[in-house]
Amino acid sequence: MSPRLERIRLRRVDMPLVRPFRTSFATQEVRDILLVEAITSDGISGWGECVAMSWPGYSYEYVDGCIDVLTEHLIPLVLPDGVLDPVEAHRRLSRVMGHPMAKTALETAILDACLRTQGVRLVDYLGAAYPGDLRDTVDCGVSVGIPPSESISELLDEVAEYVEAGYRRVKCKIEPGWDVEPIRAVRESWPDMLLQTDANQAFTLADAPVLAAMDPFDLLLVEQPLHEDDLMGHAALARKLTTPVCLDESITSVAVAETALHVEATSIINIKPGRVGSYLTAVRIHDLCRDRGIPVWCGGMLETGIGRAANVALAALPGFTLPGDTSASSRYYAVDVTPPFVLDDGRLHVPTGPGIGVEPIPEILHELSSWSALIER
Numbered sequence: 001m002s003p004r005l006e007r008i009r010l011r012r013v014d015m016p017l018v019r020p021f022r023t024s025f026a027t028q029e030v031r032d033i034l035l036v037e038a039i040t041s042d043g044i045s046g047w048g049e050c051v052a053m054s055w056p057g058y059s060y061e062y063v064d065g066c067i068d069v070l071t072e073h074l075i076p077l078v079l080p081d082g083v084l085d086p087v088e089a090h091r092r093l094s095r096v097m098g099h100p101m102a103k104t105a106l107e108t109a110i111l112d113a114c115l116r117t118q119g120v121r122l123v124d125y126l127g128a129a130y131p132g133d134l135r136d137t138v139d140c141g142v143s144v145g146i147p148p149s150e151s152i153s154e155l156l157d158e159v160a161e162y163v164e165a166g167y168r169r170v171k172c173k174i175e176p177g178w179d180v181e182p183i184r185a186v187r188e189s190w191p192d193m194l195l196q197t198d199a200n201q202a203f204t205l206a207d208a209p210v211l212a213a214m215d216p217f218d219l220l221l222v223e224q225p226l227h228e229d230d231l232m233g234h235a236a237l238a239r240k241l242t243t244p245v246c247l248d249e250s251i252t253s254v255a256v257a258e259t260a261l262h263v264e265a266t267s268i269i270n271i272k273p274g275r276v277g278s279y280l281t282a283v284r285i286h287d288l289c290r291d292r293g294i295p296v297w298c299g300g301m302l303e304t305g306i307g308r309a310a311n312v313a314l315a316a317l318p319g320f321t322l323p324g325d326t327s328a329s330s331r332y333y334a335v336d337v338t339p340p341f342v343l344d345d346g347r348l349h350v351p352t353g354p355g356i357g358v359e360p361i362p363e364i365l366h367e368l369s370s371w372s373a374l375i376e377r
């Protein structure tokens, strides 16, 4: 008899960041992360990481809400029937509206358990349409927060650390008042480095002159300058800038990606599986963009090694032509829940084991856990 889904364990872990991460919407010092473990009738565990934060500042999802929707609505759609098939799980989870981060965590845990059962790597499953075109290593960038001191010299020190570590691209967070001068200083210090900015929706169209003042810095892109709903505003802004506009928060589905491309609100897309509700949807957005010659890159949400492993597998697909926010474990955490991902010549290796290819270290997982619940069939 083929194995089925038998139990789900939800586990919350408190992960102290190596340095505070300040964006236009929050300063995070500890990452409060929900992990989903899908356990099969053969005793195999699959893992999924929920990228929601404890507070709804990046999107409306937050960890307490994810635990509620998983427990009350999502898990009951798959666990009673023991669904271990990712496509069937995806179809069932789509009966719930929204909640993409909660859905991705559960679906990925089921997918990982299924692939481990079959001995198939996640990268080979996601990249099945591109055999022979999948990378073994992915180019890594790093996302640099606004220094809490708002000191440009502190920013330069942090960037210098990452440049020395070998990162292939640097992204600096910006917001009104932390924009032209810090970015000018970074560009003057590293004239040839791949450099981009991320505003996390903090500007308005009226700020176009400030954003245009960064055009001479030869940036790869500016990420999500305006509100996530404002596709027409991004299209209008894109016409005023030479720097390409890249959407993050706005891109919540294949349909929105198509609309955003059609109205020219974006010319590059940041793909985050948690934001679009599934690794399967992430692949469809990649395929759409590849067909149209639109570059994509893999975003990050300060993941542990669990989420990072899956992101690195996704970023191995051929349309991911720009370095992603897939940094080494040490950029985020002194102690990761898995063996650490280590930068090798500015790249991370795609895991070679079945499924996501990594597992949490039980002692570390227990030490960092703040809460867990086991849900039986």
Ligand code: OSB
Residues within 6 Å of the ligand: 058, 142, 143, 198, 200, 248, 299, 300, 301, 302, 303, 325, 326, 327
């Ligand atoms: O907008 O890309 C973002 C982290 C949390 C929430 C949103 C974002 C980010 C980052 C960090 O920029 C990317 C990373 O994981 O390194």
Ligand code: MG
Residues within 6 Å of the ligand: 198, 200, 223, 224, 248, 249, 270, 299
């Ligand atoms: Mg972003």
